[in-house]
Amino acid sequence: xVHVVESGxxxxxxxxxxxxxxxxxxxxxxxxxxxxxxxxxxxxxxxVAACDWSGGTTDYEDSTKGxxxxxxxxxxxxxxxxMNSLKPEDTAIYYCGVRKGDxxxxxxxxxxxxxxxxTQVTVSS
Numbered sequence: 001x002v003h004v005v006e007s008g009x010x011x012x013x014x015x016x017x018x019x020x021x022x023x024x025x026x027x028x029x030x031x032x033x034x035x036x037x038x039x040x041x042x043x044x045x046x047x048v049a050a051c052d053w054s055g056g057t058t059d060y061e062d063s064t065k066g067x068x069x070x071x072x073x074x075x076x077x078x079x080x081x082x083m084n085s086l087k088p089e090d091t092a093i094y095y096c097g098v099r100k101g102d103x104x105x106x107x108x109x110x111x112x113x114x115x116x117x118x119t120q121v122t123v124s125s
Contacts, residue, residue, distance in 0.1 A: 002026035002114045006096045009119030016086055020119060022079040022096030033103050034072050034079035035112060038092035038121075045095070049081060050106040059106055063089075086123045093118040 008020040022034060035050035049070040051058045058070050067086075072079040079096060097112030105111045 002098075004096055004098060004114050004116035006094065006116040006119040009094060009121045011122045011124065012086055014087055014123055014125050016123075017082070017084045018086065018121060020081040020083065020094055020096075020121075022081075022098070022116060024077050024079070024098055024114075027100070029072070029074050029077040031100050032072075032098050033101075033106065033112075034070070035097045035106060035109075036070060036081045036094055037097060037109055038090075038094045039118075040092040043092075045109055047107040047109070048094070050103075051079070052103040052106075053100075057103060061107075083121070086121075088123045088125045091121060091123050093120050 003025045005023045031053045033052050036048040037045050038048050039045040047061050049060045049068055051070045055072045067084050069082040095118045096116045099113045
């Protein structure tokens with residue numbers, strides 16, 4: 001059985017940083033694409049960032065480019081989202097999605113097979 005567990009969320013002030021982690025068990029992490037999505041109150045879940053199985057290809061939602069970095073450590077079966085210069089509008093529950101196979105349509109949540117329970121990120125002004 002596959003398990004995905006996010007951690008690292010919290011309450012920070014604007015301008016500060018957080019690193020989210022996505023620990024995966026139940027299958028080999030090497031061939032896995034990882035993505036982060038977020039959902040703010042009253043809004044739909046939106047794409048934040050994704051990386052392919054090697055970690056060599058990454059993509060970001062426009063508002064996070066230059067501030068967020070997605071990467072994965074295959075040896076630790078863990079994906080990460082480093083978030084710098086956080087803004088109040090980044091406040092949301094952040095979810096990690098994973099899937100095996102190709103990287104097409106990386107920005108669509110429906111393409112990911114497994115999800116974690118989410119971790120809350122709150123940024124105060």
